[in-house]
Amino acid sequence: MKSKTPAESHCIKTEFVLPNDTNHVQNLFGGKLMQWVDITAAISAQRHSGRVVVTASINHVSFEHPIRQNSIITLEAKVSRAFNSSMEVIVDVWVEHPSTGEKTKCNEAILTFVAVDQNGTPLPVPELVPVTEQEHKRYEAALRRRQLSLLLAGRIQPEEATELRALFESAKSKR
Numbered sequence: 503m504k505s506k507t508p509a510e511s512h513c514i515k516t517e518f519v520l521p522n523d524t525n526h527v528q529n530l531f532g533g534k535l536m537q538w539v540d541i542t543a544a545i546s547a548q549r550h551s552g553r554v555v556v557t558a559s560i561n562h563v564s565f566e567h568p569i570r571q572n573s574i575i576t577l578e579a580k581v582s583r584a585f586n587s588s589m590e591v592i593v594d595v596w597v598e599h600p601s602t603g604e605k606t607k608c609n610e611a612i613l614t615f616v617a618v619d620q621n622g623t624p625l626p627v628p629e630l631v632p633v634t635e636q637e638h639k640r641y642e643a644a645l646r647r648r649q650l651s652l653l654l655a656g657r658i659q660p661e662e663a664t665e666l667r668a669l670f671e672s673a674k675s676k677r
Protein backbone atom coordinates (compact mmCIF):
# COMPACT_ATOMS: atom_id res chain seq x y z
CA MET A 503 0.00 0.00 0.00
CA LYS A 504 1.46 3.40 -1.02
CA SER A 505 2.30 5.70 1.88
CA LYS A 506 0.73 9.17 2.04
CA THR A 507 1.63 12.58 3.45
CA PRO A 508 -0.60 14.57 5.85
CA ALA A 509 -1.27 17.08 3.04
CA GLU A 510 -3.14 14.36 1.14
CA SER A 511 -5.71 14.12 3.94
CA HIS A 512 -6.07 17.87 4.48
CA CYS A 513 -9.73 18.88 4.93
CA ILE A 514 -10.98 22.43 5.49
CA LYS A 515 -14.52 23.33 6.60
CA THR A 516 -15.73 26.91 7.06
CA GLU A 517 -18.88 27.70 9.04
CA PHE A 518 -20.85 30.82 9.98
CA VAL A 519 -21.98 30.65 13.65
CA LEU A 520 -25.74 31.27 13.50
CA PRO A 521 -28.14 31.80 16.47
CA ASN A 522 -29.22 28.13 16.31
CA ASP A 523 -25.61 27.04 16.89
CA THR A 524 -25.19 28.94 20.17
CA ASN A 525 -25.79 28.32 23.87
CA HIS A 526 -27.59 30.51 26.45
CA VAL A 527 -24.69 33.02 26.53
CA GLN A 528 -24.54 33.41 22.71
CA ASN A 529 -21.33 31.44 22.30
CA LEU A 530 -20.98 28.50 19.94
CA PHE A 531 -22.44 25.40 21.66
CA GLY A 532 -19.66 22.87 22.35
CA GLY A 533 -21.74 19.94 21.05
CA LYS A 534 -22.27 21.74 17.72
CA LEU A 535 -18.55 22.34 17.40
CA MET A 536 -17.91 18.65 18.13
CA GLN A 537 -20.27 17.67 15.30
CA TRP A 538 -18.32 19.85 12.84
CA VAL A 539 -15.00 18.54 14.27
CA ASP A 540 -16.12 14.91 13.85
CA ILE A 541 -17.26 15.44 10.23
CA THR A 542 -14.10 17.33 9.21
CA ALA A 543 -11.87 14.71 10.83
CA ALA A 544 -13.83 11.81 9.30
CA ILE A 545 -13.39 13.26 5.79
CA SER A 546 -9.66 13.60 6.47
CA ALA A 547 -9.39 9.96 7.65
CA GLN A 548 -11.42 8.81 4.64
CA ARG A 549 -9.09 10.74 2.29
CA HIS A 550 -6.07 9.04 3.86
CA SER A 551 -7.46 5.52 3.90
CA GLY A 552 -9.69 5.55 0.82
CA ARG A 553 -12.16 3.62 3.01
CA VAL A 554 -15.29 4.13 5.05
CA VAL A 555 -14.21 5.17 8.56
CA VAL A 556 -15.82 5.20 12.00
CA THR A 557 -14.91 7.30 15.03
CA ALA A 558 -13.26 4.99 17.56
CA SER A 559 -12.36 7.63 20.12
CA ILE A 560 -12.29 11.35 20.83
CA ASN A 561 -8.93 11.52 22.56
CA HIS A 562 -8.74 15.18 23.43
CA VAL A 563 -10.65 18.40 22.95
CA SER A 564 -9.87 21.84 24.33
CA PHE A 565 -12.09 24.91 24.27
CA GLU A 566 -9.51 27.66 24.69
CA HIS A 567 -11.61 30.71 23.76
CA PRO A 568 -15.38 31.19 23.47
CA ILE A 569 -16.62 31.62 19.88
CA ARG A 570 -19.23 34.38 19.58
CA GLN A 571 -22.43 34.25 17.52
CA ASN A 572 -21.89 35.57 13.94
CA SER A 573 -18.23 34.44 13.94
CA ILE A 574 -16.75 32.75 10.91
CA ILE A 575 -14.79 29.68 11.91
CA THR A 576 -12.49 27.38 9.96
CA LEU A 577 -11.76 23.78 10.92
CA GLU A 578 -8.62 22.21 9.48
CA ALA A 579 -8.01 18.47 9.79
CA LYS A 580 -5.10 16.24 8.82
CA VAL A 581 -4.13 12.68 9.67
CA SER A 582 -1.19 12.91 12.10
CA ARG A 583 -0.30 9.20 12.23
CA ALA A 584 -1.60 5.93 10.83
CA PHE A 585 -1.25 2.61 12.65
CA ASN A 586 -2.73 -0.70 11.39
CA SER A 587 -6.39 0.04 10.79
CA SER A 588 -6.57 3.19 12.92
CA MET A 589 -5.57 6.80 12.23
CA GLU A 590 -5.12 9.75 14.54
CA VAL A 591 -6.56 13.00 13.16
CA ILE A 592 -5.87 16.47 14.58
CA VAL A 593 -8.36 19.28 13.99
CA ASP A 594 -7.32 22.91 14.52
CA VAL A 595 -10.17 25.42 14.81
CA TRP A 596 -9.62 29.07 13.91
CA VAL A 597 -11.89 32.07 14.37
CA GLU A 598 -11.71 34.89 11.84
CA HIS A 599 -11.74 38.56 12.85
CA PRO A 600 -14.83 40.08 11.11
CA SER A 601 -13.04 43.12 9.67
CA THR A 602 -9.33 42.23 9.39
CA GLY A 603 -9.80 38.55 8.53
CA GLU A 604 -6.98 37.70 10.96
CA LYS A 605 -7.29 34.12 12.24
CA THR A 606 -6.87 33.12 15.91
CA LYS A 607 -6.69 29.49 16.99
CA CYS A 608 -9.48 28.77 19.48
CA ASN A 609 -9.75 24.98 19.71
CA GLU A 610 -7.90 21.77 19.06
CA ALA A 611 -9.31 18.26 18.90
CA ILE A 612 -7.65 14.87 18.51
CA LEU A 613 -9.66 11.87 17.33
CA THR A 614 -9.06 8.25 16.32
CA PHE A 615 -10.78 6.72 13.30
CA VAL A 616 -10.78 3.13 12.09
CA ALA A 617 -11.16 2.08 8.44
CA VAL A 618 -13.79 -0.64 8.11
CA ASP A 619 -15.43 -2.82 5.47
CA GLN A 620 -19.20 -3.15 4.95
CA ASN A 621 -19.41 -5.52 7.94
CA GLY A 622 -17.57 -3.10 10.25
CA THR A 623 -14.40 -5.22 10.22
CA PRO A 624 -11.19 -3.13 10.52
CA LEU A 625 -9.06 -2.86 7.35
CA PRO A 626 -5.38 -1.88 6.94
CA VAL A 627 -4.58 1.74 6.08
CA PRO A 628 -1.58 3.31 4.28
CA GLU A 629 1.40 4.44 6.31
CA LEU A 630 1.63 8.20 6.99
CA VAL A 631 4.91 9.99 6.26
CA PRO A 632 5.21 13.38 8.00
CA VAL A 633 6.89 16.22 6.08
CA THR A 634 6.88 19.51 8.02
CA GLU A 635 8.34 20.09 11.48
CA GLN A 636 4.88 20.32 13.05
CA GLU A 637 3.81 17.09 11.29
CA HIS A 638 6.90 15.32 12.67
CA LYS A 639 6.14 16.51 16.23
CA ARG A 640 2.52 15.43 16.00
CA TYR A 641 3.54 12.06 14.49
CA GLU A 642 5.98 11.35 17.35
CA ALA A 643 3.47 12.29 20.08
CA ALA A 644 0.66 10.25 18.48
CA LEU A 645 2.02 6.96 19.80
CA ARG A 646 1.84 8.23 23.39
CA ARG A 647 -1.73 9.44 22.82
CA ARG A 648 -2.70 6.08 21.30
CA GLN A 649 -1.33 4.25 24.33
CA LEU A 650 -3.16 6.61 26.72
CA SER A 651 -6.43 6.16 24.83
CA LEU A 652 -6.08 2.36 24.76
CA LEU A 653 -5.14 2.31 28.43
CA LEU A 654 -8.20 4.39 29.42
CA ALA A 655 -10.40 2.19 27.24
CA GLY A 656 -9.06 -0.89 29.07
CA ARG A 657 -7.61 -2.24 25.80
CA ILE A 658 -4.02 -2.45 27.03
CA GLN A 659 -2.39 -3.01 30.41
CA PRO A 660 -0.26 -0.29 32.09
CA GLU A 661 2.94 -2.29 31.41
CA GLU A 662 2.19 -2.17 27.67
CA ALA A 663 2.10 1.66 27.69
CA THR A 664 5.86 1.84 27.06
CA GLU A 665 5.87 5.34 25.54
CA LEU A 666 3.94 6.80 28.47
CA ARG A 667 6.27 5.16 30.96
CA ALA A 668 9.30 6.53 29.10
CA LEU A 669 7.77 10.01 29.24
CA PHE A 670 7.23 9.87 33.02
CA GLU A 671 10.66 8.34 33.63
CA SER A 672 12.41 11.06 31.63
CA ALA A 673 10.48 13.76 33.54
CA LYS A 674 11.48 12.11 36.85
CA SER A 675 15.16 11.91 35.87
CA LYS A 676 15.18 15.66 35.04
CA ARG A 677 14.01 16.60 38.59
Ligand SMILES: CC(C)(COP(=O)(O)OP(=O)(O)OC[C@H]1O[C@@H](n2cnc3c(N)ncnc32)[C@H](O)[C@@H]1OP(=O)(O)O)[C@@H](O)C(=O)NCCC(=O)NCCS
Binds near residue numbers: 556559616648655
Ligand atom coordinates in the same frame (compact mmCIF):
# COMPACT_ATOMS: atom_id res chain seq x y z
C1 LIG B 1 -13.84 1.11 16.33
C2 LIG B 1 -14.17 -0.35 16.04
C3 LIG B 1 -14.30 -0.57 14.52
C4 LIG B 1 -13.02 -1.20 16.58
O1 LIG B 1 -13.38 -2.54 16.34
P1 LIG B 1 -12.69 -3.77 17.11
O2 LIG B 1 -13.44 -4.99 16.74
O3 LIG B 1 -12.53 -3.43 18.55
O4 LIG B 1 -11.32 -3.85 16.36
P2 LIG B 1 -9.84 -3.97 16.90
O5 LIG B 1 -9.72 -4.41 18.33
O6 LIG B 1 -9.12 -4.75 15.83
O7 LIG B 1 -9.35 -2.45 16.85
C5 LIG B 1 -9.24 -1.80 15.61
C6 LIG B 1 -8.39 -0.58 15.81
O8 LIG B 1 -9.08 0.36 16.60
C7 LIG B 1 -8.20 0.87 17.58
N1 LIG B 1 -8.99 1.33 18.72
C8 LIG B 1 -10.08 0.75 19.24
N2 LIG B 1 -10.51 1.48 20.30
C9 LIG B 1 -9.68 2.53 20.43
C10 LIG B 1 -9.58 3.62 21.34
N3 LIG B 1 -10.45 3.79 22.34
N4 LIG B 1 -8.58 4.50 21.15
C11 LIG B 1 -7.70 4.38 20.16
N5 LIG B 1 -7.72 3.35 19.26
C12 LIG B 1 -8.71 2.44 19.41
C13 LIG B 1 -7.33 -0.33 17.92
O9 LIG B 1 -6.14 0.06 18.59
C14 LIG B 1 -7.06 -0.87 16.52
O10 LIG B 1 -6.05 -0.05 15.94
P3 LIG B 1 -4.95 -0.68 14.92
O11 LIG B 1 -5.65 -1.62 13.98
O12 LIG B 1 -4.40 0.52 14.21
O13 LIG B 1 -3.91 -1.37 15.77
C15 LIG B 1 -15.50 -0.79 16.76
O14 LIG B 1 -15.31 -0.68 18.17
C16 LIG B 1 -16.69 0.05 16.35
O15 LIG B 1 -17.27 -0.17 15.31
N6 LIG B 1 -17.09 0.99 17.22
C17 LIG B 1 -18.23 1.87 16.92
C18 LIG B 1 -17.80 3.03 16.02
C19 LIG B 1 -18.91 4.02 15.81
O16 LIG B 1 -20.05 3.66 15.64
N7 LIG B 1 -18.55 5.29 15.84
C20 LIG B 1 -19.49 6.35 15.62
C21 LIG B 1 -19.52 7.27 16.78
S1 LIG B 1 -20.63 6.82 18.04
